[in-house]
Amino acid sequence: MTARERIAGNVANYVDERTGAAKWMKKNLTKVFPDHWSFLLGEIALYSFIILLLSGTFLTFWFDPSQREVVYDGNYQPLAGLKMSAAYASTLHISFEVRGGLLMRQIHHWAALIFMAAIVVHLMRVYFTGAFRKPREFNWIIGVGLLTLGIVEGFLGYSLPDDLLSGTGIRIAEAIIQALPVVGSYIAFFAFGGAFPGEAFIPRIYTVHVLLLPGAFLALITVHLMLVWYQKHTQYPGPGRTEKNVVGYPLLPVYMAKAGGFFFIVFGVTAFLGAVASINPIWLYGPYTPGQISAGSQPDWYMGWLDGLVRMSPPIETHAFGHTISWNILIPGLIVPGILFTGMALYPFIESWITGDKREHHLLDRPRNAPNRTALGVMSLTFMLVALINGGNDIIATTFHLTINQIMWFSRISIFVLPPLAFVITKRLCLSLQRADRELVLHGRETGRLVMMPHGEFVEVHEPISAEKAWLLTQHEQQPALALEEHDASGVRRPKALKNKLRARMSKAHAVAVPKATAEDLKEIEHH
Amino acid sequence: MSNEIEAIKDPGLPAHVHRRTDTDPKAAKQAERQVAILFLLSALGTVLLIGSYIFIPQDLFIFLPILGNTNAHQFFLGLGMAASLFFIGMGAIHWAKTLMPDEEVVIQRHEFRSPEEDREEFVKAAKDGAAAAGLGRRSLIKRTLGLALGLAGLSPIILLRDLGPLPGDELSKTSWKAGTRLVTDPGDRPIRPEDLEVGAVAQTLPAIPAGAHRPLSDIGKDAVLLIRLRPEEFNLDAERLSWTHEGIIAFSKICSHMGCAVALYEQQTKHLLCPCHQSTFDVTRAAKVIFGPAARPLPQLAITVDSEGYLVAKQPFTEPVGPSFWERSS
Numbered sequence: 029m030t031a032r033e034r035i036a037g038n039v040a041n042y043v044d045e046r047t048g049a050a051k052w053m054k055k056n057l058t059k060v061f062p063d064h065w066s067f068l069l070g071e072i073a074l075y076s077f078i079i080l081l082l083s084g085t086f087l088t089f090w091f092d093p094s095q096r097e098v099v100y101d102g103n104y105q106p107l108a109g110l111k112m113s114a115a116y117a118s119t120l121h122i123s124f125e126v127r128g129g130l131l132m133r134q135i136h137h138w139a140a141l142i143f144m145a146a147i148v149v150h151l152m153r154v155y156f157t158g159a160f161r162k163p164r165e166f167n168w169i170i171g172v173g174l175l176t177l178g179i180v181e182g183f184l185g186y187s188l189p190d191d192l193l194s195g196t197g198i199r200i201a202e203a204i205i206q207a208l209p210v211v212g213s214y215i216a217f218f219a220f221g222g223a224f225p226g227e228a229f230i231p232r233i234y235t236v237h238v239l240l241l242p243g244a245f246l247a248l249i250t251v252h253l254m255l256v257w258y259q260k261h262t263q264y265p266g267p268g269r270t271e272k273n274v275v276g277y278p279l280l281p282v283y284m285a286k287a288g289g290f291f292f293i294v295f296g297v298t299a300f301l302g303a304v305a306s307i308n309p310i311w312l313y314g315p316y317t318p319g320q321i322s323a324g325s326q327p328d329w330y331m332g333w334l335d336g337l338v339r340m341s342p343p344i345e346t347h348a349f350g351h352t353i354s355w356n357i358l359i360p361g362l363i364v365p366g367i368l369f370t371g372m373a374l375y376p377f378i379e380s381w382i383t384g385d386k387r388e389h390h391l392l393d394r395p396r397n398a399p400n401r402t403a404l405g406v407m408s409l410t411f412m413l414v415a416l417i418n419g420g421n422d423i424i425a426t427t428f429h430l431t432i433n434q435i436m437w438f439s440r441i442s443i444f445v446l447p448p449l450a451f452v453i454t455k456r457l458c459l460s461l462q463r464a465d466r467e468l469v470l471h472g473r474e475t476g477r478l479v480m481m482p483h484g485e486f487v488e489v490h491e492p493i494s495a496e497k498a499w500l501l502t503q504h505e506q507q508p509a510l511a512l513e514e515h516d517a518s519g520v521r522r523p524k525a526l527k528n529k530l531r532a533r534m535s536k537a538h539a540v541a542v543p544k545a546t547a548e549d550l551k552e553i554e555h556h
Numbered sequence: 557m558s559n560e561i562e563a564i565k566d567p568g569l570p571a572h573v574h575r576r577t578d579t580d581p582k583a584a585k586q587a588e589r590q591v592a593i594l595f596l597l598s599a600l601g602t603v604l605l606i607g608s609y610i611f612i613p614q615d616l617f618i619f620l621p622i623l624g625n626t627n628a629h630q631f632f633l634g635l636g637m638a639a640s641l642f643f644i645g646m647g648a649i650h651w652a653k654t655l656m657p658d659e660e661v662v663i664q665r666h667e668f669r670s671p672e673e674d675r676e677e678f679v680k681a682a683k684d685g686a687a688a689a690g691l692g693r694r695s696l697i698k699r700t701l702g703l704a705l706g707l708a709g710l711s712p713i714i715l716l717r718d719l720g721p722l723p724g725d726e727l728s729k730t731s732w733k734a735g736t737r738l739v740t741d742p743g744d745r746p747i748r749p750e751d752l753e754v755g756a757v758a759q760t761l762p763a764i765p766a767g768a769h770r771p772l773s774d775i776g777k778d779a780v781l782l783i784r785l786r787p788e789e790f791n792l793d794a795e796r797l798s799w800t801h802e803g804i805i806a807f808s809k810i811c812s813h814m815g816c817a818v819a820l821y822e823q824q825t826k827h828l829l830c831p832c833h834q835s836t837f838d839v840t841r842a843a844k845v846i847f848g849p850a851a852r853p854l855p856q857l858a859i860t861v862d863s864e865g866y867l868v869a870k871q872p873f874t875e876p877v878g879p880s881f882w883e884r885s886s
Binding site for chain 1: 560562563566568570614623626629633634635637640649652656657658661662663665668717721722729744759772773776777779809810813815816829836848849850851852879880881886
């Protein structure tokens with residue numbers, strides 16, 4: 029036994045005698061994690077969060093979250109002598125006088141953008157592969173919660189510097205609050221400590237941004253990861269992989285080295301972006317004042333779709349009985365996002381209701397094998413994309429020499445037409461891909477070699493695919509649609525018949541598939 | 557399902573293929589050296605970071621291709637930091653991929669559902685517990701407890717009451733009164749009609765005593781835009797026309813949609829455009845909405861001149877300015 033082994037043994041013994049951890053550690057240090065690039069997306073989100081905590085802490089040492097009016101006397105000459113809030117002045121101080129301050133600000137902002145992007149792409153991976161199915165519905169809901177909190181946290185974060193651009197964003201948020209029926213103006217006055225902008229909002233959202241929401245994030249992320257750990261990771265289908273096993277690398281040492289290494293890579297890339305790519309140059313915008321604005325006011329990308337919806341909304345307000353309801357704000361700003369996010373959170377339950385499938389699933393779906401789900405996902409993404417494009421309509425108009433009106437009308441029509449179109453096209457694509465899979469299994473792969481038959485006919489030689497590949501293309505199960513009778517055995521109409529009818533129709537749509545190739549089919553072909 | 561019987565068979569996990577580093581000690585040695593080089597690059601990155609922090613002045617700018625004029629301090633500091641982190645990661649992953657065991661391991665899952673007896677015992681324990689507490693029988697306790705908890709939940713809401721004052725009529729009024737002078741923003745200079753040429757735009761605020769503090773929340777309601785047209789270009793009813801003065805018309809600058817500053821004026825078309833959501837207002841028709849999500853025109857401020865010939869408000873705004881709210885009556 030070397031000295032090093034002896035020390036390791038002593039430490040393990042010391043810890044175990046006080047915590048009884050050996051049993052747990054033994055089991056978990058050899059835990060197996062499946063390997064796939066798409067499993068790294070959630071990791072990127074996690075690591076960006078850690079980067080955000082570290083860089084954010086650095087920024088708090090100099091940032092002064094106060095709307096007290098000061099006169100700027102720092103290094104940045106174009107703003108010398110201007111009145112501004114202490115929040116804005118201290119952000120300028122971080123950018124120009126604190127060494128590494130600008131770098132940290134840019135790392136923090138880039139990390140926030142990467143955090144949100146990673147969450148969204150991770151969510152797409154989970155959705156399109158069906159990883160949200162039983163037993164992982166809780167984790168899906170926590171994920172939707174993290175996405176929602178991320179949007180709020182990001183918005184509050186870029187509002188803190190109190191520059192002209194972000195102040196305009198706060199003004200819009202205030203207008204949304206103010207538009208709430210009955211309680212709107214009260215909540216707005218409570219939130220802002222009086223009339224907009226007041227002097228209370230920045231200090232308040234600072235507490236929310238650095239304490240309340242990060243705390244909520246930590247708690248939710250902890251539960252999210254503990255559930256992943258406890259439920260074991262899903263895996264892609266393939267030879268030797270079943271619903272009952274996990275194939276991958278043990279935590280120690282391979283997975284730990286890879287995951288730990290990946291953290292440093294994400295941090296390194298973020299630092300590189302912070303070094304070379306300017307982001308949110310607040311000194312160009314100037315301090316916030318409600319009477320001024322800069323053209324091309326854009327929120328960060330994860331808010332862009334919301335702004336796009338507000339922009340394309342028709343000008344509808346109701347004035348009745350001495351009261352005003354702003355549908356042009358409520359519908360795009362609250363109602364539509366509310367429906368989208370609630371629908372997203374409930375999707376696992378909706379799908380399991382449609383399919384009647386209450387079993388556990390640990391093998392992921394190939395998106396083509398769940399055409400309805402895949403089409404619904406692409407449909408939602410198309411909706412978001414049209415909204416996002418409209419959120420940048422002014423920039424697009426000036427870049428491509430179009431008029432705002434053209435883009436606005438394009439979006440207003442597209443938001444209704446394109447998503448259903450995307451659904452139909454995606455579903456057909458999925459079915460075509462299934463057909464191609466079937467062809468491949470039954471007739472093998474095209475070799476590109478042409479052979480002349482004795483009677484003069486040319487044929488292309490097909491080579492049978494490997495057993496592994498054939499398995500991958502046929503391992504999925506094809507569930508028949510739910511058989512829901514409108515009438516029971518004695519001919520009596522069942523209660524909730526309408527609900528059943530809807531369920532039966534959706535179940536039928538969900539079960540549409542090209543029959544997968546079977547061993548029987550293969551035998552039949554061999555006989556020919 | 558019948559499919560199960562005739563399905564194509566799972567060939568099982570493919571046999572493990574050894575890497576070159578597993579079989580060739582030379583390749584393993586080479587991989588070890590590569591990992592070491594990556595870690596050394598990280599160390600160099602940290603040296604660059606420390607060097608930049610100490611030796612590169614903060615106001616030194618250098619010209620770089622693509623990036624243009626770049627702050628050297630920030631640039632090299634960031635590059636050093638990026639390298640010091642990135643290469644640790646690359647080294648660790650290269651190490652894992654080439655030298656750590658790459659044989660896939662299979663472990664079994666187990667169902668999350670507890671064994672039937674555990675489930676039954678759990679339900680029984682819960683039922684017994686509830687029965688022992690007697691919640692079902694003692695409905696008085698149940699109801700009063702519900703009341704107490706519900707009321708206790710109110711206290712945080714009550715305690716937040718002092719976050720701000722009640723809105724009162726704050727949202728409906730501005731600082732503009734009959735006779736208030738319009739002054740330039742910035743500059744606080746009073747304006748005569750002849751200061752504005754036809755086609756000109758001016759951003760104004762109500763005059764305040766010299767040295768007085770003007771809170772941002774006042775600017776958020778009081779900001780007014782002056783635009784001068786030729787009087788014959790207006791397409792207004794008699795009352796609104798009487799609110800203009802020699803072709804000068806005044807509107808609230810705060811958008812009636814979401815409160816952004818409506819600052820883009822197109823001289824050719826005489827349209828005002830809000831940069832936030834592109835609501836477009838026609839100046840010649842009392843800021844009627846001609847495009848975009850805004851549902852109401854910008855409120856117009858009636859103006860005239862005082863005895864000294866300076867522009868003043870003829871009367872306060874006749875409607876609330878800014879975005880809509882529940883209590884707004886029109």
